[in-house]
Structures are given as structure tokens and as C-alpha cells.
Amino acid sequence: MTSGTHNARPRIAVITCAVLETEIAHFTRGLSHIARVEVLEQGLHNQPDKLRTKLQTAIDQVEMETDADTIVLGYGLCSRGTEGVRTSRCRLVIARAHDCITHLLGDKDRYARYVAGRPGTYWYSPGWNKHTDMPGKERREKLRRRYTDEYGQDNAQFLIDTEQNWFRTYNNAAFVHLGVGDIETEWQYTQQCAAWLGWHCDHQCGDPALLKDLLTGPWDDRRFLVLAPGETFRMTADDRVIEKENNCVAVHPA
Numbered sequence: 001m002t003s004g005t006h007n008a009r010p011r012i013a014v015i016t017c018a019v020l021e022t023e024i025a026h027f028t029r030g031l032s033h034i035a036r037v038e039v040l041e042q043g044l045h046n047q048p049d050k051l052r053t054k055l056q057t058a059i060d061q062v063e064m065e066t067d068a069d070t071i072v073l074g075y076g077l078c079s080r081g082t083e084g085v086r087t088s089r090c091r092l093v094i095a096r097a098h099d100c101i102t103h104l105l106g107d108k109d110r111y112a113r114y115v116a117g118r119p120g121t122y123w124y125s126p127g128w129n130k131h132t133d134m135p136g137k138e139r140r141e142k143l144r145r146r147y148t149d150e151y152g153q154d155n156a157q158f159l160i161d162t163e164q165n166w167f168r169t170y171n172n173a174a175f176v177h178l179g180v181g182d183i184e185t186e187w188q189y190t191q192q193c194a195a196w197l198g199w200h201c202d203h204q205c206g207d208p209a210l211l212k213d214l215l216t217g218p219w220d221d222r223r224f225l226v227l228a229p230g231e232t233f234r235m236t237a238d239d240r241v242i243e244k245e246n247n248c249v250a251v252h253p254a
Contacts, residue, residue: 013068015058016073018039018040018131019100020103040058051082052082070093071091072093073092083233091229093224094242095210104178106208106211121202122173122199126180126182126186129186129190137192143159143163147159173190173191175187175190175201225243232244
């Protein structure tokens with residue numbers, strides 16, 4: 001084996017939530033070893049079984065349609081909706097992360113420290129602001145119009161009040177970014193939402209190292225879980241976040 005062959009990067013396919021679409025597009029630009037970037041719609045974590053089904057379908061399609069030898073996931077555990085997915089031909093790589101905020105902050109320990117210090121935090125980011133209606137005045141007005149059309153004015157007010165009670169468990173809007181996109185506009189939008197809600201507002205500059213390494217390797221065990229074909233993973237109760245499921249059976253290509 002030549003030195004060049006030994007040092008060659010794997011052919012990587014990326015499957016990601018749309019929340020990280022812009023950042024992944026930015027950091028994969030010019031990387032010739034990226035075989036495909038597949039983007040799934042935001043919000044699937046709200047229905048974990050649906051996320052699992054769609055993610056597994058995307059994995060199967062990537063394996064059939066590309067020459068990738070490694071699939072990396074732009075997901076964390078995500079309400080356990082990624083738990084149980086597996087490949088049949090490729091390696092599978094996922095960051096040790098509960099959700100996409102770890103990808104943006106750059107480290108699961110930094111995420112844990114921040115949340116421990118501010119437990120009532122709701123996270124904003126360019127991707128979240130783009131793909132969903134974030135807590136704030138605009139969200140309430142959109143919901144009011146929709147609920148009024150569907151359920152009538154009195155029922156609409158009840159539903160709005162119920163959601164506002166849920167938001168009272170939060171008191172901090174944290175905006176995190178990797179310097180990609182129109183950061184000033186998104187930061188101003190986050191501040192406006194926080195002011196209307198009566199929340200504290202915080203600005204966090206993220207660290208792109210985790211996302212960059214996810215897209216290129218190497219994948220150290222502290223930050224990533226690397227699985228062979230047929231292996232899958234499950235949630236842990238410790239700071240590893242995820243671990244290999246021991247009773248899985250490897251699939252060997254014919």
C-alpha cells in the first residue's frame with residue numbers, strides 16, 4: 001500500500017437535518033471526498049418514529065445510489081429518533097450529541113455546562129430561525145390566525161394561552177452560530193423575540209471544529225461514535241450520550 005493510498009480520505013455521504021443545511025453546505029464546499037449531501041426536513045424529532053423511518057430510508061438510498069464508504073449524520077440523538085438506524089455496507093458516524101446545538105457549540109461538554117448554568121434556555125440559530133416559527137410575537141400571530149381559521153376565536157385564544165404557559169418554563173434565548181449566513185439579522189431577530197417574551201438574551205459564538213471533523217475525520221471516540229455495517233446505537237445515561245448496541249448483528253456484503 002502506498003503512502004498516498006493510506007492517507008486517502010474516505011468517500012463520505014452526509015445526511016443532515018435542514019437546521020444544519022447552510023453550515024454543512026459551507027463547510028463541504030470544495031471537498032472532493034463528499035459523495036452526497038442529503039437534507040431531511042426540520043421538525044422530524046417531534047415524531048421520533050417518523051424521523052427514524054425517514055433517516056433509515058435515506059441511509060438505504062445513499063448506499064444504493066453512491067460510492068460512499070462512510071455515512072455521517074448531521075444529527076444527534078434528537079429525541080431518540082436516530083436510535084436504531086444502521087447501514088448495510090458503509091461505516092456510520094454520528095457525533096456524541098443530544099441534538100444539533102452541540103454541533104453548533106462544538107462540544108457536548110460546553111453544551112452541558114451552559115445548560116447547567118441557564119436551565120431555562122431556548123436555543124435560536126440561523127437554521128432554527130429559518131426553518132421553524134421560533135417563540136416570539138411572529139409565532140403567536142401566525143398561530144392565532146391558523147387556530148382562528150380552524151377552531152374559532154375563543155378556542156384559538158385558549159390554545160394560544162396554553163402555549164404561552166409552556167413558554168413560561170423558559171427565561172433565556174441563546175443565539176448560537178458558526179459565522180455562516182446573515183448573522184447580524186438573525187441576532188437582531190433573536191433579540192426581538194426575547195424582548196417580546198421578557199427573556200434574557202445571550203449571544204454564543206460557536207466552534208466549527210466538531211462539524212468540520214464530522215465531515216472529514218478523524219473521528220475520535222470522545223466526540224464521535226463510529227459503527228460498522230449492521231451495527232446500531234442507543235442512548236446512555238452518562239456523558240457519552242450514545243453507545244453501540246451490543247446485540248446488533250453486522251451485515252456483510254455478498
